[in-house]
Amino acid sequence: MCGIAGILGGSFSPTDYERILGRMGTVIAHRGPDNSGIWFDSDASVGLVHRRLSILDLSPAGHQPMFSASGRFVIIFNGEIYNHLELREELEKCSCSPDWRGHADTESLLAAFECWGVEATLKKTVGMFAIALWDRQDRKLILTRDRMGEKPLYYGYIGGALAFGSELKALREMPNFKGEINRGALGLLMRKCYIPAPYSIYQGISKLTPGTWLEFSADVLARRELPVPLVYWSAKEAAFAGAADPLEFTSDAEAIDALESKLMQSVSGQMMADVPLGAFLSGGIDSSTVVALMQAQSSRPVRTYSIGFNEDGYDEAVFAKKIARHLGTEHTELYVSSQDAINVIPRLPQMYDEPFSDSSQIPTFLVSKLARQHVTVSLSGDGGDELFYGYSRYFLATRLWKNISALPLGVREVAARTILAIPPSSWDRVYRLVSGFIPKKQRWGAPGDKLHKGSALLRCENELMLYRHLLTHWNPEDVVLGVRELDSELNRCTLLGQLSPEEEMMLIDSVSYLPDDILAKVDRAAMAVSLETRVPLIDHRVYEFAWRLPMQYKMRDGDSKWLLRQVLYKHVPRELIDRPKMGFGVPIDSWLRGPLRDWAESLLDESRLKREGFFNPAPIRKKWREHLTGSRNWQYHLWDVLMYQAWLEHSLSDQ
Template identity: 30%
Template sequence: MCGIYGTTIPYKEQEVREKLKRTSFRGPDQMGLKTYQSILGKITFGHNRLSIIDLDSRSNQPLEYAKNIHIVFNGEIYNFKEIREILKKKGHSFSTTSDTEVICAAYLEYGEECVKHFNGMFAFVIFDATKQLLFGAKDRMGQKPFYYYLNGKDFEFSSQISSIALFNTNLTISRNSIQEYLAWSSVPSPHSIFNEIKKLEDGHSFTFDLQNGVFKEKQYWDIDYLNPPNYKGSFLSAQDHLEELLSDATRIRLFADVPVGVFLSGGVDSSLIAALATKSTSKKIKTFCVRFNEKGFNESHYAQQVADHLDTEHEVIDCDYKEGIDLLDNFSFYYDEPFADASAVPSMLLAKHTKKQVTVALSGDGGDEGFLGYHRYNWIDKINIFMKFPYPIRKQMTKLITSVPNYRFKVAANVIDSKDIEEAYLKTVFSPDQSWMSTPNSNPEFEELKYLMHNNKNIYERAANFDIKTYLNWDINQKVDRASMAYSLETRSPFLDYRIMEFAQTLPTSFKYKSGNQKRILKEILYKHVPKSIFDRPKAGFAMPFKVWFREDLKEFVLDQLSLENLNSIPGIKPEVISSMIESHMNGSWNHYPLIWKLLVLKQWLDKNGKGFSIQ
């Protein structure tokens, strides 16, 4: 796990070092910098290393292989040992025990198809001096970030946008991206907060021909979203096979030359990973969770029960508003783009304290998307009841429901007032009330809609596929990467093993969701290892008690930061409407904490990262 950088732009060496220094938290163990001569001129590669596998300096990057192959790589290839043995038989040799060399040898053997052999999370770029091209790729599930700037033959890439933005005078802040952020709470791929910088999408690779400046991007993997589930075996056989896959995915992610632990929230996903990790090693597993003092937000006692049963070395990390506000002060430094998932703050806190004991932590991310675990999948049942009524009748229902002064009723009315189930589902994803936006994003048009807008699968499967390509990619992966790398901690997610995602696509919906029982198959595997009684409770999210904090401890902070004068400096919003909504939150009549948090994050980013750039 590291930070990568590269450019064909002739920056001064000191400028490149400053770019690397800007994201040195991603890899504090070693900073590497090399310049190569190409037909285009100089190419510079840079790397901030977090040493995980083969701690020896021989594996430092940028790394050269077979004289003409040069690489910078961020991530892990979990099956690199198996690939290395195959490549040895084909005549390739290795001088390290790292996975970096394996990528290079696989590229020489398989060309651009090498990415299909890798099981891992990765973003890398290879300079092929013989072919005079750059070849790069991002992992199937999009866990590792990759930003790039392309202007003719000027090409610059990095793990984080801030490295590219530094000393680049050709950038403008995207007004459209701000609007997308206000709707999605993050900036969707392939866009970034800057018009001129793009994100390489999940499951994509690219080539950049240094002779003619031609950039070509292609998709090498995708979920099978058009074919309906086709698994023919029984529920029990599927359960056994899935447990084998999960056990192996967990086992290979425990391999490291540094200490490894597990995030344990006490929910189904993290508890299952902790249980399988415990079975996979003779060492005592270290587990970590966050505790809040506010009523309704503390789930740590459930994590403790799981830890006690599994006999892990468990640590509970306390979080209060003081540490929360300290993290907020540096939030935009690590997140680089406006990002409004409030669980990013406890994720940072968890990473900060976990890093004191381990360098790698396993998480349960991906279980909800792969196995229908989110609350909104349960809502589809309820929404479908209303969708059976003709639209004119639903329109009257909407008027009746909105007359009730309750936030939840307002959300429900907005969903019911939809032309079809697909539009209704989209309204559960977007902000239900966009009256405060100067340009509401009520009819979004984007590539990922194809995962939802077809009839080859039922609405549950289509909704989950849509979330994999949007929420998981644009939010969860970005949150986990930035929160963990802020403290030089590597996070690995067994559920995001592509083999598990592919198998989940084949399973009948009833194996994953039946009569309100979400993640059914995962629970049955879990109950083999941990008592079912611990999980007889509603699903809880990883949320901050901002609703309470904004009305009490952080009230003055919010009113100062989001004064009417400051609101007028934020693009894309209606300041007077928002000022009224903040007031209604403070007096307890409505819960507008998500909007308040979203605007606090945007204001901080504009104040700290947006100076010197025009908005276009």
């Protein structure tokens, strides 16, 4: 795991390259604290910098930038190629292998690029990566990113040059960096707490989309073009292909064994390392499955890590401990106080590099920090919800649509207007009058807030539109000044027709929420402490297999992730697993009314919002007042604004 950055074009002297590339590498040193390397060719106007976190081949033979055996290619590489030894065998069989200098996967990649070319090599790889490859013969730069989007890569023109890097902070080191805010991207952040690829918070700077590669030639550079990414693998197309070719099993046992075999293959490949390795263990189905399969293939106890909170509803550490004891892992847990978690908040703008407001970023950093005290690599259980129908919101969307779709749209629109005409507090008073006649198990608490939120759902034209509303925080036009909302998977509500509504919801999350929220969150939090994370459940072979599974293997008898559960039940007793899903969060709602109140008030100050000119203060201040009184819970909406404000304050102080 490493950090990469570079420049193509512009007019830089050798001294300029040393200085600029040195700064670009320094600001991402946390991604690779073990070693650094700079290479440039001022005649070709190209420069590369690499920061190394040594995982495979700790010797100098793994140093980057690395040259191919012929000297034609120079590579900088962030990631791991889990099947690189198989690639070596294939290269040797076709007499394409060089005299190997070491056993680094980077060297394997270079030989493959020389033998098979870029696209064919990418299609053969199993792994996670962001790669920059300079072709010295044809004077072309190739940028590429892994299939699922585990590793980040930003790029764009700054001044007269193309710049790229693992994190935005590397690009900020370029001369003439402007940093103009992309208000459309800010609108997407307000809609759902992250900025999806290909956008970034800065105008003119893009994220490379997963499963694609770019080629920059002299002609492209001269025209300052950003070429359309070339696709070597598509999560969307893989889903369509899988759903169109469903698997058939003679028994449930056969299906269980088939999934277990796929997962064993993925977990085994991702346990490859020349440094200490462990796993995050939350006690949920996904992480427990990964750890169980690791332990089944390990001759020694696997190192596992979890953190706990003392607040009710936020602590899964007790469940993780029981599962670790059953599996026989070497388990480490740490209970953190609210203050420990709050102390992380000032680090978030630097850590996440562009505004990001999924509050589970805080515990993700804390568990990464805990694991890094003992290991350099940690496996994670992310991805199971998207592939095996795990989110409760899938069930909620289906149930809500079933309940409301029987009424004509016109009737539903009238009902929505009626609900909104009555304040939430009035609905609450009415409810208190009649609540005595309602069974305790069916009581809602204060329903006014839920009714107002739910009124928008009544206006939905289809199940996918309803699901989008469930995912939405702010309507960007209500809160971001001068916004023109950008096209993204988050605002497409047209049923594609190739999948069921249930599958469409999973696909939306697989191509947007998973790479741009979940994987970005884990990458930045772990890399902040120089920890490599690996995610075996989203190996592309597992992904393709999961999309060939009929829905009866994902949801059965009211149970989500049915087939994945059955695999886990072979290793862990059912009674340790079957419990309500908790999530991985922190009590932002109460913190904003308590220890974070002054910090939030400063960032949400009305005169400040007006002066900065990005937000309409009125709806923000209204939600802030309602949240403070406890009449409404606006924690997610407010956290979106606060994380942007904190990031903006940090970025301005950095200039």
